Amino acid sequence: MDSIILHHYPPSLFSEKVRVLLGYLGLPWQSVIIPPMMPRPHLMPLSGGYRKTPIMQIGADIFCDTEIICRTLSAMSDQTDIYAPGFNAERIARWADTELFKITVALNFRPEAIAAQMSQMSASDLEAFQKDRAELAGGQALVSISPDAALAEFQVLMDQLSHSLHQPFLFGETPCIADFSVYHCLWFVAGNAANARLFDPWPAVRAFVERMQAFQTNAWEDLSAESALEIGKAAEPRLSRKGQSINPSLANGLTAGTAVSVEPNDYGRIPVTGTLQSWTPHAIVIEREDPIAETIAVHFPSIGFEVSRA
Known part of the structure; x- marks a missing residue:
């Protein structure tokens, strides 16, 4: 193949x-x-x-x-079969890829997060990137939730997630598709210097992100x-x-x-x-x-x- x-x-x-x-x-x-x-x-x-x-x-x-x-x-x-847990895991994955994604994008549009991002990009590059994304959205708002609302929702969700992580992964001892979808959204937030500290109140969530990230190889x-x-x-x-x-x-x-x-x-x-x-x-x-x-x-x-x- x-x-x-x-x-x-x-x-x-x-x-x-x-x-x-x-x-x-x-x-x-x-x-x-x-x-x-x-x-x-x-x-x-x-x-x-x-x-x-x-x-x-x-x-x-x-x-x-x-x-x-x-x-x-x-x-x-x-x-492995990352789809073994079935419908519930697949619906969580879909929720993360759509709804949690929107929240994390809004968090990275907070003024302090944009400032942190601009430290890695020139002003012209950032402007070009935002224009490209506006064209991709086709006139729709990529960020449909305000940064303040996103921050409040994120805190509630992280508190719920932290209290649910009784095992290494969402559905047990091995990861499934839900883990990969939730992970990449959290990774996106953690990768912004201004947002990384948002995980401080939830060490269990931070540990989950680190467990998932450890799977990446060269x-x-x-x-x-x-x-x-x-x-x-x-x-x-x-x-x-x-x-x-x-x-x-x-x-x-x-x-x-x-x-x-x-x-x-x-x-x-x-x-x-x-x-x-x-x-x-x-x-x-x-x-x-x-x-x-x-x-x-x-x-x-x-x-x-x-x-x-x-």
Whole structure:
């Protein structure tokens, strides 16, 4: 099988979720560092325009959104099943990736947190980054909660989490998908110098973050964006052609080969177009012909994305 390639950048919180999972599962991977903002000329031919980070690549198969990335990695590993706890753990993971994420972003938009961030970025870079994110949001507010409200909610949630950590991880002695999703949000807060002290009242939560972070290893190889594009161009979609299936109750009349567009239903609503190959309870797969990357299969999770006729 082709190597796992992760397109990411170091401060990306959703990328941290995948990096730590890769370490936990013991899977080797290749690292492509992408710019935190557009343009990304070597990635867009592979993703079809999808802009959120990270993106995982296996040959000519492209995986968008950490929900499908993590599920695919779990299936590739014979060490553990991070989905074993079932529905409750998966709903906590979804809550963390959406609601807790919003709270942590708002915390990093507090004036003191922005000041700490600006110490690592020039004023022009910060302005460009904020403009890029505004374009990604498509006119919607990325921060939908005030910093003061976010701080109050965060304190309540951390108090609840601290009193729930009777075992090393949320559902027992080993981590599951809920741990990875909660972790990356907390890591994002802890990584800001002005926000790191927010964990001081809850040493159990800080210890949980440290346990999760310890799974990250250096078991990757650096790869250039140009090389990753060439790998995708030279390969043929493989994973998308294993167990192809269209679930009629999900597809609402769409059939294999139908021209469709797929886009997130929250923000970054940039449609990716292609022909429908598969739609199961866990994945939507389309195949697209790109003038640069040639034949590429793009995988999305079934939850959080909308499909329509192109």
